[in-house]
Amino acid sequence: MEILMQVLIAVAVLGGLGLAFGLVLAAASKIFYVETDPRLDQLNECLPGANCGGCGYAGCGGYAEAVLNGEAPVGKCASGGNECAQAMAAIMGIKAEAVTRKVALVRCSGEKTYDKDGNQIKGAKVKANYEGFRDCLAASKVGGSGPLSCKFGCLGYGTCTKACKYGAIKVVNGVAKVDEDLCVGCMACAAVCPRQLIVPVEPNRNVVIACNSMAKGAVTTRSCTVGCIGCGLCKKICPNDAITVEKGLARIDYTKCDNCGLCATVCPKQLIKDSKVETLSDPAIKQPTNSPEVKV
Template sequence: MIIPVLIMSAMGILFGLGLAFASKIFKVDTDPKVEKILSALPGANCGACGKAGCAGLAEAIARGDASLTSCPAGGDEVVGKIAEILGVDKCSVARKVARVGCGGGNNAKDKFLYQGVKTCAAANLIAGGQKACSFGCLGFGDCVVICPFDAIHMNEDGIPVTDIEKCAACGKCVSACPKNIISIEDASEKYYIKCLSRDKANIVKNACKVGCIGCKICEKLSKGAFIVENNLSKLDYSKLSDATPLKLCVEKCPTKCIIEAT
């Protein structure tokens, strides 16, 4: 009995020594900066940077193949940490957030009773979804489920709302929305139109209580900062001035589709 035990022990020692020797021979030296950069990144592995994960981005930044601002989820804080690691000057990053371009939800009519799988992707396969407005949110929260930062929640009207403090603008919600109503915008742009319908006013009124009807009241009040094109109002931030009465535009909008983000 003792001989087999000794043989197995000897084999174990030999294999262990072989593995140790192989690890020395085939060791791949890594840039110590990569580990430091990786520790500075959020670690969400959201893929918003275009890489498979944070490790891939850390390697690319260390090689000089990606910029300091490549991580949209990190913001200024992460850029500052990476700049310090690399010994370069920090560059500022304009903070961005996800905006939902629909306020319909319970204020929008359904064109049929949907009884299928409760996801937006599934509902959209059936005649573009149950909503009478072909541009509107389907309300099943695919964007909520996919958000890695817990930054989107459904409100009482059945519409996803972004938590500006938590949102990292990773863009996963944008990809998840089959109606293409979520976009990544500058956080400094507080006012926006919470509607994307390009239907004529009578169609919008029949489908939704809070849709843009292209009445041009905001266009007239703002003296061109708001522009109505294809039956939909848009805010051109390049035309804003201190004299632009944005709050008045919000107040006078008949369907209350102009939103001031808080």
């Protein structure tokens, strides 16, 4: 009998506590109820949910909230693309402009190639062996301008690789490469690159200038075999006047460029390339290479 009483008391007390706490929670959920706009959930559903931060907000939830409050335009999500922008615009009852897909481009061609004796025959010249933190920002602070002779080129310590949420950027032969199919254009890599090498371009471009060297021609030639020396041959041959040469570096204005590819044929350093070749995404037109490491 005694034991039965004990058990009953325990059950009653625990049950009572549970009931009391349940009531407290129920009351609290009424008292502290926060109204949320049902559109917020719908907006969240449109977004990819990768939280890449490419829109400039803290994750997809932050961007959805900003759109709801009218602080941000739709179509800032590079990953969701046009589809996502239109869906969000439909929820918000506004019109969205078409969003063109862009991908990241690393403006450096200085992949290092060595002969069988270990002598460098191609690419950006290395002036020192760097053995510190495997981080481009850290490396770029060492010895004035980092271990590369070129002050503008890719250091290849993979800071962008770590920043990419999609596994779309890899370091190959000392230079970062973007896989065009995986890249969603969030530009998280561009934000962390200490040399501001990474820019957005439309995919499937026939011509991209894969160099960022703004040094004088002679200096560029000394520090890299594939650096833009600002000779202007591409500018002269371009039928649409789409190319300008500023500070020893050619640039293409894509509003004028019609993808003819003439400039690529005259570039003495062969650094004007097909964006596909540059991004290694299509094995059929991948440039032949001696290195077995090239994989995406």
